[in-house]
Amino acid sequence: MRQLFDSIPLGHSTLQNRLVMAPMTRSRAEFDGSPGALAAEYYAQRASVGLIVAEGTQPSEDGQGYLNTPGIYTDAHVAGWKKISAAVHEKGGRLFIQLMHAGRMSHPDNTPHHRQGVAPSAISPNTPMFTLNGMQDIPAPRALTTDEVRQTVADFRFAARRAIEAGADGVEIHGANAYLIQQFFAPSANTRTDPYGGSIENRARFAIEVATAIAEEIGAHRTAIRLSPGMALWGIDEGVEGPDLYRYLVAELDKLGLVYLHIMHQGDEALLADIRKRWKQTLILNRPGRPRDQIGDDVTAGLADLESYGQMILANPDFVARLKADAPLNEADRSTYFGGNAQGYTDYATWL
Structure with missing residues (x-):
């Protein structure tokens, strides 16, 4: 585990350790998509990890899927995120904003324009979603036209510039x-002929077009991507070609030359090994449900350069200090994950 606490270069920065806070939707933004009042405190509390990847943030009105998720495409959004960035940087941390277009995982009641969701094809995910009601x-989404797909690429580009x-x-x-990008990968969600x-x-x-556009706009050293090979969720089936x-x-x-690849690992070790061979830059690995006694194993084995954690960091703002001291960890309160106030958000106790 000792390697986890070593610094590591990332793009034009140096991270203070190899621990990453994974992006986690908390549904505490204002209805207009501006980050909530406590967001800067929440992220700054956890700035001792090497890198914070902020919660999924919509790049456009069509990109929103859930209630009270933040955006990064208006002046009000930018103003809210400036407070978060400044708070994290003041504590010595680094912050990447995750750009998330929900695609068909959306309900009209949750979005500012109340329109039907958009997706590669007009295929419903056949699952319910929490709304104000x-x-x-x-509902089944509307299939994007070819021109609209290209406009969505432009929306990602614009949102990336706003994030910087x-x-x-x-x-x-x-x-x-x-979500949208994986929907394009899956034949169960993508029956396009263009x-x-x-x-x-x-x-x-x-x-590839989204990544290319963003790298052109803000630099490859500030552009990363997260993938979850083989994830079968909400009707996604990538098939034998996955x-x-x-x-x-x-x-x-x-x-x-993107700065990092963030893999949410689903258990295909042969595929993970192939990805590691093909990827020359920094690799972040997230293994959902990883037990504490395996923290650091992937960095030690050379399978990853950094390891990301979600619930453990959510519940332990001083996660790094607790690992170093082998101190007990707080348990996350699942009932407070989405929406609400400071409870289960900024009020988790620190160890010291």
Whole structure:
């Protein structure tokens, strides 16, 4: 575990350790998408990790899926994120904002324009979602036109520029967890016949275009991406070609020189090894449910350069100090994950 506490270069910065706070939706933003009043305190409390990846943040009105998630495309959004960036930097931390377009994982009641969600194809995820009116089935999305796909790439580019204006050290593209980019990967969600559907190359095209556009706009040294190969969630099925799609995609993304790749690992060790071979830059690995006694194993084994954690850091703002001292960890309160106030957000006790 000792290697976890070593500094490591990332882009034009140096991280104070190899621990990463994974992005976690907390649904505490204002209804207009501006970060909530306690967000700067929440993130600053956890700035002792090497890198904070902030919660999924929509790049456009169409990108919102859930209630009270933040955006990064208006002046008000930028003003709110400036407070967060400054608070994290004051504590010596580094902050990447995750750009998340929910795609079909959206309900009209949750968005500012109350329009139907958009996706690669008009295929429902067949799952309910929490709204202001309680749990409701997600309606079938509207399929993006080819021109609208290209406009969505431009929306990501614009949001990335706004994130840098807000003081973020970079952005992480959310290409995981059954949201828009992974929807393009999966034949169960993408039946397009234009250049964004069909072959592996076509289904990977949108992700590559988004990454290329953002790297051109803010620099590859500030552009990262998160993937979850093999994740089967909310109707996502990547099919038998799934592993080969990721082998192709990672190799193509590697050519862009992005600052890091963040993998949410689903258990295919052979694919993970292939990704490691294809990716020349920094690799962050997240293993959901990793027990405490395995923290640091992937860095020690050379499978990853950094390791990311979610719930443990959510519940332990002094996570790094607790690991160093082998101190007990707080348990996360699941009932306070989404929405609410300081309870379960900024009031977790520190060890010392």
